[in-house]
Amino acid sequence: MAARERKEAPWSAPPRHVPHSATLIGVHWHRSSWSTAMNNCLEAASLRSGALAVRDSKNTAGPALLFSPPSWAAFVEAVGNGTFPTRS
Template sequence: MTALPRNVPSSTRLIGVHWLRSSHSTGANNCVETARPIRGPGAGLLAVRDSKDPAGPALLFSPESWAGFTASFR
């Protein structure tokens, strides 16, 4: 990855986000959710959180870092 992720203590602090769940998710809620904040902390970055803890912390990645991370699984 090209940059270290940033941490937001509570994903509820991110403004104007619409969280998306993985299409590979099951009804058991054990997956991650992603969002792209448009303003405030994290604007322009990709936010990732645990679906089991929606008010919990989120990690923020640059689009390039996230693409590199997900490419490593292919």
């Protein structure tokens, strides 16, 4: 039997994270006004691609998660309306 050739998808999905947020050149990170001097908050930046990057304020050179605007909006809505289950 002949080996099948692997066909590449005509598109590729955008990455969901970057291992080092320092590689996101030219972005302006925003920290929540609720953040304290303890650096226990998230920072967010809008990317030219339209995605939203989110990183830990304690590790600004560390990884960043990338969200599409609809995904981020759904996440924020779910947090706000209590959709996520709480721990017992």
